[in-house]
Amino acid sequence: MTDGYVTADGRQIGPVVMEMKNITLRFGGVEAIKDISFDIRQGEIRAIIGPNGAGKSSMLNVISGFYVPQEGEVWYKGAPRPSMKPYEVAQQGIARTFQNIALFEGMSVLDNVMTGRLTNMKTGMFWQSIWKGKAEREETANREVAEKIIDFLEIQAIRKTPVSRLSYGLKKRVELARALAAEPSILLLDEPMAGMNVEEKEDMSRFILDVNDEFGTTIALIEHDMGVVMDLSDRVVVMDYGKKIGDGTPSEVRNNQDVIDAYLGVAHD
Amino acid sequence: MPEQLAFTIEVFLNGLMAGVLYALVALGFVLIYKASGIFNYAQGVMALFAALTLAGIIDGQVPFSHLINAILGTDIHHFGWHVPAFLAILLTMVVMIGLAYAVQRLVFRHLVGQEPIILFMATIGLAYFLEGVGDLMWGSDIKSMDVGLPQGLNTWIDDTTFNAFGYGFFIDNLDIVASIIAALLVIGLVMFAQYTKQGRAMRAVADDHQAALSVGVSLNFIWILVWSLAGFVALVAGIMWGTKSGVQFSLSLIALKALPVLMLGGFTSIPGAIVGGLIIGVGEKLFEFLIGAPFLGGATENWFAYMLALIFLVFRPQGLFGEKIIERV
């Protein structure tokens, strides 16, 4: 068993933390994912790419527990994961963002980031209600983590601003902050650059790389913008029509004939 | 001080006290509506049910005694003890939490993602069901409620105002206590929502279900939590109303008074429920005193609140504090 590898830029990648084994997902008669297997290793940036409708989002939703596959198993930290609710998956240390942004619009940025800490709060409801001693200490510690992340993502200036008043690009960043606040072992990003202009995309890429570098967070992201992905990720899974058509380093994938065909739109037969 | 002015102030104060109770019932609606989008028609019946249960437990009544006697041919009605009020309130709360759990587990869990109208119909069903169960459990006779709250004329206010203005204000001790308790309850709820983990999770669910799931919040747990909180609020309202006018079926009708309060304050706003309740309480009492009784032949209290709500619906459909309704294309 090989335990990890070293990336082109010299980062040590660890053992497998998550493995998808022969996943098949159907909606009624439609097969959104057909018998797909791949793994995610500790500390790497893993991308899932493919044209629109390839099943990328479905894959992410399987990982985060929003969809339950009809066949196949998800292995997490060396054991098969039983069927779980999305909130239970989140409690296991898998945080995610959404393509269309799902923030708590009525709350401030800080409150949003603090909700990311919910899974890390252990104090029971009784102490929470009294809100003294233990609960108070916990609140302070959590606030510290939240503030470090706010600092890291450079959103101090909007800390107290209600999310509904922010621009699209900033909302995406706040959503990333909330996911990071959970100190996740795997961070799932659903099209983090969708709808952004060039400058915002560059910022977001930098933040993703910085997060991985600074916190060693394992990141799995889906994206249909090939260029961005190739610069960011260590290994790439390529999907098309629900099937896996490629898996490897960006340069391997780039030279894969099936991938080239899929992106150039060669007719499927 | 001219007498007319003194009367008006007295009416105003009494209106304020009545308003507090309206606000309390409306609060129960808002809690559930915000977190789950369900308009809970059964809120009034929950108050009745809570009051019945509390009165029954205090009295040491045997639940379902009619049923038991009919089936087994026995003739038991009472355990023969009296439960202290504090303990009885705790026990009632446990019953209300059990009810919340059962409602979520047996009814609404199966209705996730259904149209609001379906959910609303389900709460109507729940209301009739609860009313029936209440009857069956505790009997249909009118009960008195006594948990040791002070009642009757507050002599201190009476004396002081008499000495000051030459006219003694009639203010009921129960109203004063009710106002204080309601205020504490509201402050407590707001602090809970603002500063605790569960409160934060509750606000998260109220804001966006999908996002709440992604940060590890169990929707089921939060729904049980808000139904329990609504049950707690219903219990408090039931105690107040029951102490004042006895535990009887008409108690469930206070839910209807909460409707105009919600239209005024907005369905999603906790401060709205409070301000709306106070406005309606004061408004209907003052209107009756100043206009209704002298010019309209009285009894305006029955319809004033609805008329006010109607006016509001025309000019500000989202209520005083409600979020602006924007139709998105």
Add this chain to the structure above:
Amino acid sequence: MAHTLVSADGPQSVPALLHRNAKQFANAPAYREKEYGIWQSWTWAQTRDEVEALALGLLELGANEGDFIAIIGRNRPYLYWAMMAAEMVGAVPVPLYQDANAEEMAYVLDHCGARFAIVGDQEQVDKVLDVQNQLTQFERMIYLDPRGLRKYDHAALDQYSAVQDMGRKARDKHIKELEARQAKLDYDSTGVMLYTSGTTGKPKGVVLSNRNIIETAKSSSAFDKLRQTDDILAYLPMAWVGDFIFSVGQALWTGFCTNCPESADTMHVDLREIGPTYYFAPPRVFETQLTSVMIRMEDASRFKKWLFDKFMAHARRVGPAILDGKSIGAMDRAKYALGELMIYGPLKNTLGLSRVRVGYTAGEAIGPEIFDFYRSLGINLKQLYGQTEATVFITAQPDGEVRSDTVGVTCPGVELKIAENGEVFYRSPGVFVEYYKNPESTADTKDAEGWVATGDAGFIEESSGHLRIIDRAKDVGKMADGSLFAPKYVENKLKFFPNILEAVVFGNGRDACTAFINIDLTAVGNWAERNNIGYASYQELARHPQVMDTIQSHVEEVNASIAEDEMLSGCQVHRFVVLHKELDADDGELTRTRKVRRKVIGEKFDDIITALYDGSPSVSTVTEVTYEDGRKGSIAATLEVRDAKVFADTRKMAAQ
């Protein structure tokens, strides 16, 4: 040397002042910084310890007396301490503009021959690493924020806190040496070297002695009665002499507290939270704040706006007089007090200026209505006139004698004289020692008797004794008919309109004046939004006919007011264009302090100037631009040239 004042008593160096404060104000706050959402604070005693630890660390790294240590980054307590630590070890701190490009940075680092640089974060580390191979004497870099730097080669790179730890460990080894080096510092040793941004040519290193720093801090603190309990917000570039004197010189002298914002973006929030009592901002900042207030009032409810207008009108009438301590009727006073309660107080609080006791603006002329707006609110905003070579202070307005068109009376210890051509000269204890490695420039600027040429033309108003500045001395020229040409005077009048961000007036040696205009995107953009005018870019908005009409009316208004001035009536703007791009420091059109570089602009937009004078109705041009990341591109545009109405000199007409 012809210094007029020599103080023999009291601390004679910046480190000596620090030691005095650590004893005298041991537990008073010296520095605060907002980090992770909380204000962290250090007392004077703690500050001394932090500085000393860093100084000992620098000794361990081998810093020598006379070395130059570059300091680059945004305002942070740690970097102020770095300056003090440098002085402690007998080295000279050289703060650099953090937004300088690599070329500018390389020039300065090479010119002073810095051996060390103490920098804020990765961005600056990268910049210095980029140019390091051009530098012969550069050795090591110390950084504050470790983010993103973990994988860098640390052979010549240390973290700030690691250097301090190093220093604390080596205390016994170096403390004697450190004390000895500090004992050698006196009034004549160099305290700091600051590079002037320079409107022309390469930056020059202005050497300031401890005398310059301490004497200036002492007299200016006395002039404005600064207190130990005062608070300032340090947000202007650390390389600028003003920030050095406020945040180091005066802070050390009076022992007040310097507060650093969390980041540039949070400046306004932090300003509100700190509520400084002593505050400096360039006119641009006051202008931006006023614009944003006005924009918000446009969106406010009708009642609120009515209330605002009503009370502001009253404030304009009596506010400045109340501030100057003149007697005002009881009714007006009562109405002003009501306004304070309802409008002025809340507004000052929003602006973060409610505690300001002494406020200054300088660097550029400030629009009279902007200036009066703040004063009418009861904010003691004043003007000063100064430059790096004078250690800031030349003239300043005393309390109670404040006007928007003068720059005040001479500061204590300053002498002033006006040359025949109108150029202003001064002499003071703050006069700089020299330009580093540039004796010719030093001689050009400072004569043997210590008089320094300011390069500004001005005159002393007879009635008040206040100095008035017209323009840069070399920019004051002659028109073809021999009449006076003062471009800046006209440009300032144009810039007082909120819609106009920048203006450049031409006309030296010509028959008539013409102008380039930059619109203010915030103000004009807001107007466009209110009037449902869509636009995709600055360029599109700038050439909108209605915008052109508005600008034309502004130009004509200015012409009318210039026509009233006999001396300058020839400076009326006959033709103008609204430029297709904003003038930018990255393109070399402005200095880093946003002063217009007339010559560069004249050469770059030669074709447009030709069109302004040959009567053509429009001109097509292509301009090269530099983006923020250093890439270059170009924009093409066709500009409309407009004629503006000019007015005959009203007084001359009357005389005829």
